[in-house]
Amino acid sequence: MVTLFRRLALLSVLCAAPAAAQGFEDLDMLESRLVAALGAGIGEAGGPANPIDRRLKLAACPSPAMFDAPRLGAATINCEPLGWRIRVPLARSASVTLAAAKAEPVIRRGDQVEVIAMGGAFRVSTLAVADEDGSPGERIRLRSDRKSAPIFGQVTEDGRVAVTGFN
Incomplete structure (x- = not known):
């Protein structure tokens, strides 16, 4: 009986993990959509300076997240139905930085x-x-x-x- 209880407890934990993960936005997908929208990869001029922080736990957006045009050195990703918004800093080109300096x-x-x-x-x-x-x-x-x-x-x-x- 104890063995059966342990197996059921283990099974419920294993089944609950994917269900809990479905409640959060897929940051890998969000990041790949952002890179495609900007036309530049991570660390490239005009692309995200760094990957999206994987510690973020954003609620899964019921509709596709929207990308605003880059402003003030960052791109904005937002989910209007849920009201969350993140800003992703953009990488500057070395030539622009040196020219400005x-x-x-x-x-x-x-x-x-x-x-x-x-x-x-x-x-x-x-x-x-x-x-x-x-x-x-x-x-x-x-x-x-x-x-x-x-x-x-x-x-x-x-x-x-x-x-x-x-x-």
Whole structure:
């Protein structure tokens, strides 16, 4: 009788493991879909900088997870029905990093610069003060006044700062 009980207990544990695993998102599949969507592999320029952290236990999305366009150096994967969202940092190319490091800053700390925000059907600009030096392609911190919260934008070739995320 004890042997039968042990076998049933072992069988129930073995059957429960796959059932519990089905409750979580398949991170391997999610990662392969992300690589395909970005067109670059893990560690390649424009692809994920690192694999998705396997310690994540995301609830299985009832519909396919959506991939947002890369912004601010990361791609976003989200499941709207369940409300979870993760950001995956993207790898930068070595040539872009070296070019940015060698380029002379076009904006200096304390400079007043034009900040441009563009969306699908609009373009808005305002003035702000740079909190740090910036070369074309770099992201810098700006403030509209000393007491305001900082905003971040990317320095353009012509010495302006573009703010993204309004599409």
